[in-house]
Amino acid sequence: MSHSNPPSPRRFTSAGPLTGRIAVPGDKSVSHRSLMLGALAVGETRVTGLLEGEDVLATATAMRAMGATITRDDDGTWSIHGVGVGSLLQPEQALDMGNSGTSTRLLMGLVASHPIRAVFTGDASLSKRPMERVIEPLSQMGANFEASPGGTLPLMLRGISPAVPLTYRLPVASAQVKSAILLAGLNTAGITTVIEPVPTRDHSERMLRGFGAKLEVGEENGERVIALHGEADLQPQAIAVPGDPSSAAFFAVAALLVPGSDLLIENVGLNPTRAALFDVLRDMGGRIDELDRREVGGEPVADLRVRHSPLTGVEVDPAVAPAMIDEFPILFVAAALAQGKTTTRDLEELRVKESDRLAAMAAALTLAGARVEEYGDGLVIEGTGGDPLPGTADATAIATHLDHRIAMSMAVAGLASRNGVEVDDVSPIATSFPTFERLLAEAGA
């Protein structure tokens, strides 16, 4: 899980159009939450379409260590027998979160309001990421932390019960911080309130309601106010996880960039708090059609038909950033082949993801021959106007820094290049999209 294995380099080269139909794996955010809430409901929760990537498996292992019974049937359905809110057990060993920030921050919330102690560890990437953003509100609720210098992993958390209900205004637009507080609120008497100046993905709110928690969402002075009634009694559910829009994004951009492509991506989650990339790509001239809009697992879903299109550079409105926060690396690849300039700003958060995604993508695209300027809060990219990127020289590989999305974005850049792009390590792709390379081959790339 911690990628201590030797790196797996790979060269991605152009090999013709992407065609046919593919189905991307289940949504990572929804998968984490279905395991966590299933583990807190008494009775059996059944989950189909769960993402079987390393990050989600880290959550499953942690929930087992805290008392849930989690198994996978031969047909791929996952079964979770939960322990009930308030009844998580103290894990006997450190919880290895691998590369997964979502597992870490959300589970810190769950542990914070239980009378148990847990140690959280992670890989080299996760161990650099800021945890202070959750430590601070969870400390206000009464939990106690001993973190590594700079508020990072490894850290030890002593939860408390009863915890103190909190009203907290998010200082950063982060669904992970919001969710950590709401999950801590589940086992806290009274009402826990999170105020969001900028809306972030709302999977936690949708799923908490689906499991029977009492949760109100309102608006005050243009800000979202989410109030959760504590001491919730969660009811087990049957959940169908929609396909992950963040995974579909790589195939959508690949199909837009590679001449002759006409690809159908089935069952893509299009929750408006997640799907802004597709709107930005359409603004750039991308032909992306939504077919058969429907609802799956309480989330809007459609099949996406994506056809090769000439793209034009855009100025990306910072207000849409939270609804496409994981999609900037692949947007930068689309921008590198568009006609004219693409400008992005107010993206400081990208510097504290699995890697510093502004620095990593600026370096990687420059190495592949794109024209990129890096600023403190964004990139400005002058596209080729549709000409393929030169690609990387034979002896140079782009550095992925243990970041799955850098690896997949640069793989797509390789498909749209003359000489191919060498990626130093494709193993991190397994954290979120283990079937990425197989699906690329299936689509003909």
Ligand code: S3P
């Ligand atoms: C996630 C929230 C986002 C996102 C991450 C998944 C979630 O992080 O980048 O991949 O499932 O809540 P932030 O909340 O830190 O922006």
